[in-house]
Amino acid sequence: MKRLSRVVLVSAALIPLAAQAAGRLQLDDKASLWPRAGMEAKIDFTNRMGKSMVQLSPELSNAYFMRCLEETANIGDTKELTLGDLVRTCVSLQMGRAE
Template identity: 65%
Template structure:
């Protein structure tokens, strides 16, 4: 009788369901794809709302001020406060926020730029008070 030998190249049939493995691989692939998509969306949203193209600039029309978001207004007044505080310690971001809000809401600002409004705020601050002691 011939001797029976085990062939090491022959493998036992799988003891698990192949479809379950394929489903698990598919779900894992979906999770990886969702993570990548989430990263791309977060990155695009961060870039889209960032200061790269949403910032108020000095040459923007003053009529944009009332419609600008509060974050854009804060960003602009922070920059003006940092730039102008060297002229006077009273030219703070709070002063510019108050002054620009008041200036934008009175009169016709159709032809003015934000630069014109900032100059107006600086000149209003430089004028001596009308109250005399």
């Protein structure tokens, strides 16, 4: 009985973590999710993109990705585009300016 209660407690503690992980935006998510995502998920995603891309160029910061993704994802019907496609577009736009 004691063991069962421990399993239940551990499971109950892990459910919010699983839900939080499931709520994270990923590169392979549809771009149409961006406008409906919460601000916390957007900040988390742009922070991750900024940390990984700022090595290519200092201008590829989390603030840049937030601005760029807000503009590109809200323009119109993104059809089958993914967030990864939008991130690549944002990188291309910034690298084109740097040349």
